[in-house]
Amino acid sequence: MVSKILDSELKNFFQENKQNFESQLLDQAVTVKEKITDILRVGDIDLINNAHKLVYYVLEGREQELRSFAKQEGIAWATHSLTLSFKLEWVQAIRRTIWKFIRNFSDSVSNQSSDEFFHLEQQINNHFDQFLNTFFLDYSAYKDALLTAQRELVQSLSVPIIPITSTICILPLIGSVDSFRNNILEEKVLTEVGRLSIQTLIMDLSGIADMESEVIEHLMKTINGSSMMGCRTVITGLRVDVVRKMISLGSTFDKDTKTFGTLQQALSIYLSGTVNK
Numbered sequence: 001m002v003s004k005i006l007d008s009e010l011k012n013f014f015q016e017n018k019q020n021f022e023s024q025l026l027d028q029a030v031t032v033k034e035k036i037t038d039i040l041r042v043g044d045i046d047l048i049n050n051a052h053k054l055v056y057y058v059l060e061g062r063e064q065e066l067r068s069f070a071k072q073e074g075i076a077w078a079t080h081s082l083t084l085s086f087k088l089e090w091v092q093a094i095r096r097t098i099w100k101f102i103r104n105f106s107d108s109v110s111n112q113s114s115d116e117f118f119h120l121e122q123q124i125n126n127h128f129d130q131f132l133n134t135f136f137l138d139y140s141a142y143k144d145a146l147l148t149a150q151r152e153l154v155q156s157l158s159v160p161i162i163p164i165t166s167t168i169c170i171l172p173l174i175g176s177v178d179s180f181r182n183n184i185l186e187e188k189v190l191t192e193v194g195r196l197s198i199q200t201l202i203m204d205l206s207g208i209a210d211m212e213s214e215v216i217e218h219l220m221k222t223i224n225g226s227s228m229m230g231c232r233t234v235i236t237g238l239r240v241d242v243v244r245k246m247i248s249l250g251s252t253f254d255k256d257t258k259t260f261g262t263l264q265q266a267l268s269i270y271l272s273g274t275v276n277k
Contacts (some may be wrong), residue, residue, distance in 0.1 A: 010120075011059055013105045018052070021097060025051060029093035032086050043080035044264040045073075051094050058098070058127040065272070070131045072267045074138030075164065078146065079172075079204075079263055087135070095128050150174065159188035167199040168270055170263070174207035182218045189222055193231045200270060201226060204263045206237025213249055216242070220251055227256055235259045236266045 014021065026033050036047050050073070057066040077087055102124075106117060142162065149160025149172065159181075162170045171189070192198060203223075211219070223233045235257060246252075253259065260266040 010102070010105055014055060014059065014101060017101065021055075021101060022048060022051075024100065025093055025097045028096050029090050032090045032093070035086055039082060039086070043076055043082055044262040045076055045080075045082075047090060051090070054091070054094060054131065055098060058124055058131075061123060061127065063127070063130065066127060066131055067134050068271050070134035071138045071164070072264075072271045074135045075142045075170075075267055076264045077135075078139045078143040084136075084139070088132075091128065091132060091135075095125075098124065146172065159185045161188065161192045161196075161198075161201070163196065165271070167197070168202065169196065169198050169200070170202045170204060172204045172207065172263075177208060177211055177215050177219075179212075179214060179218070182215050182222075186218065186222045186225070190225055190229065193226050193229050198226075198231050200232050200234060202234045202236060202263065202266050202270065204236045205239070205242065206263065208237075208242065209239055210241045211245065213245060216246055216249060216251055220253070223257060224254065227254065233257050234266050234270070236261070236263045 032047065039045050039047060050069075053069060054066075056062075057069060073087075076082075077084070102120070142164070145160070145162045149162065160172060162172070164170055169192070173185075177185070189201070193201065226233055233256075235253065236259070238259065258266075260269075
């Protein structure tokens with residue numbers, strides 16, 4: 001095992017050289033460097049901050065947080081159809097930069113055995129591999145679910161409820177919602193909440209540009225109905241026109257319904273387990 005002293009010194013070394021790490025990381029990720037702003041705009045994904053988070057989880061050996069973070073990232077990249085090659089290049093650039101820093105760190109540390117650095121190498125590379133495996137599995141699973149849901153939507157105006165944990169599901173609504181589809185929505189939501197024992201339903205409305213007044217009122221009743229069954233609804237991606245119409249109607253969500261600007265923001269809270277009950 002790596003000694004606690006070496007472990008602590010290494011973490012301090014990275015913290016003290018945070019800005020230098022960012023600079024060298026950007027030099028490593030030549031292609032992604034040009035896409036950082038676009039990825040932030042399209043997917044609300046801050047690659048720089050996420051790089052520091054990944055490094056922290058890897059160095060700390062926080063496997064549960066690492067898996068949760070990878071799952072969150074996989075779903076976010078699938079949702080916004082971001083290029084997988086960018087993600088792979090970025091993570092590999094982080095890995096290379098970490099090892100460059102560790103080499104610099106090892107030159108400044110004395111009386112450390114080769115066994116300790118060998119175990120350190122194993123731990124860090126295993127954690128990176130774990131992150132990538134979880135990311136790609138969840139990316140593929142959620143992407144497949146989205147494609148299936150979209151095909152069903154075209155065929156029968158279905159309401160795709162996608163499980164992401166045993167108690168959390170996502171309902172991504174795409175296209176227009178009229179009174180007919182609203183009836184399907186109510187039936188599907190209440191049925192699946194009972195069948196799957198859903199505790200949190202994240203309803204992503206970023207794909208809905210507008211809603212008629214009666215549709216909004218019906219949607220509120222569906223949310224209240226799921227709440228009566230013990231399911232908390234989380235709303236993400238409300239468009240400006242929909243919000244304005246809700247304001248004009250005097251409609252408000254109940255105190256138990258949370259709202260977030262993007263699906264990514266909701267996932268970062270609910271998948272990390274830090275949400276207030």
